[in-house]
Amino acid sequence: NITVCHLNVKDSSFDLKTRTLICPVWKEMDGDLYDLLIGREIGHAIETPADGVEKAMLHPVSKKRMPDEFADYLNILEDARIEKKIKRRYPGLAKSFSNAYKELHNKDFFGLNTLDINELVLIDRINVHSKLGSFVYINWKNDWERDIIREVSKLETWDQVVELAHKLFQSDDKDQEESSEDGINDSSDEYISEEENLEEIDTQIEDEIEEQTDSSIETEDQNEESTDFEIQTVDIDELNTESITDITDFDTE
Numbered sequence: 001n002i003t004v005c006h007l008n009v010k011d012s013s014f015d016l017k018t019r020t021l022i023c024p025v026w027k028e029m030d031g032d033l034y035d036l037l038i039g040r041e042i043g044h045a046i047e048t049p050a051d052g053v054e055k056a057m058l059h060p061v062s063k064k065r066m067p068d069e070f071a072d073y074l075n076i077l078e079d080a081r082i083e084k085k086i087k088r089r090y091p092g093l094a095k096s097f098s099n100a101y102k103e104l105h106n107k108d109f110f111g112l113n114t115l116d117i118n119e120l121v122l123i124d125r126i127n128v129h130s131k132l133g134s135f136v137y138i139n140w141k142n143d144w145e146r147d148i149i150r151e152v153s154k155l156e157t158w159d160q161v162v163e164l165a166h167k168l169f170q171s172d173d174k175d176q177e178e179s180s181e182d183g184i185n186d187s188s189d190e191y192i193s194e195e196e197n198l199e200e201i202d203t204q205i206e207d208e209i210e211e212q213t214d215s216s217i218e219t220e221d222q223n224e225e226s227t228d229f230e231i232q233t234v235d236i237d238e239l240n241t242e243s244i245t246d247i248t249d250f251d252t253e
Contacts (some may be wrong), residue, residue, distance in 0.1 A: 002045050012037040014044040016053065021045065033103060035096035043177030046089075049158050056162045066169075073123055073165040080130040081155040098134065105135050112136070121172050126152055 002019045009024045017117055020042045056074055057066050077129075078214075087094045104110065110132070118139040129138045129149060140146045148168065156162055 012041050014041040014048075016044070016048060016050045019050075032099040032102075036100035036157050039086050039090070039093045039097065040079070040083055043086035044078070047082045047085055048078060052158050052162075058167070060166070070165065075159065075160045076123055076127045076130070077152065077155065077165050077168075078158070080126070080152050081112055081158075081161055083130070084153075086156075099201065102130055103136060107130050107236040122148065123168055123172055126168075134143050147251070192234075 002014075002021050004023065006023050006025050009022060009103060011024060013018070015022070021036050021038070023034075023041070024073075053071065053074060057070065057220060058064070059066055082190045083097065083239045087097060089150070105112075110128070117125065117136060120128070122145060125138050125140075126149065130152065146166075151164055155164065
């Protein structure tokens with residue numbers, strides 16, 4: 001089961017421990033975009049292990065904690081995997097995802113208009129390709145990168161995501177060290193800002209749950225048979241595209 005909250009946040013997300021799906025409240029939200037936001041997080045609810053990220057942040061050999069930036073690699077690769085699998089599980093989502101990403105791209109939601117996409121580090125080009133591959137051209141620089149993108153397309157398990165994330169992180173880390181004098185930046189600033197925003201999101205969730213709980217108590221006093229809530233517990237196995245009527249993080253540094 002999961003709990004769904006609609007909050008004033010930048011993007012959708014899924015808390016693996018509390019199994020809370022957070023959907024943003026946007027002024028312009030059509031059915032395709034809502035399907036994308038909800039469908040992607042349902043993919044995490046079904047596929048991503050609850051303790052997967054926590055364990056993956058420990059180096060497999062030294063057991064020391066990986067740099068915070070490593071979480072971005074996990075997130076990008078896991079998004080690619082779960083979006084593929086949720087569209088496979090619910091084929092009707094494929095069209096919704098395509099339409100929604102096209103709309104977001106046309107509105108420059110990802111901030112690509114001022115960037116040279118082909119100058120991004122590999123992991124960010126993978127992110128662009130996974131989400132917007134039908135609408136933008138990505139220049140893979142050599143056979144090694146082309147092999148990597150094929151590996152991304154074949155990801156089926158969380159363990160494969162972790163393994164490939166380590167492979168890419170080590171490669172990009174070496175490239176960034178060699179290019180540091182040229183002013184190439186990593187994505188740590190955005191990652192930190194997302195962490196700092198978690199407390200605010202938690203507060204919003206608590207406030208909304210408290211509000212809905214108070215409302216439900218009042219409603220029960222008026223009518224014991226009334227059980228309508230804005231925040232509902234959803235059985236994942238019963239979810240289908242017909243029930244979805246109303247994007248995990250993107251780094252461009």
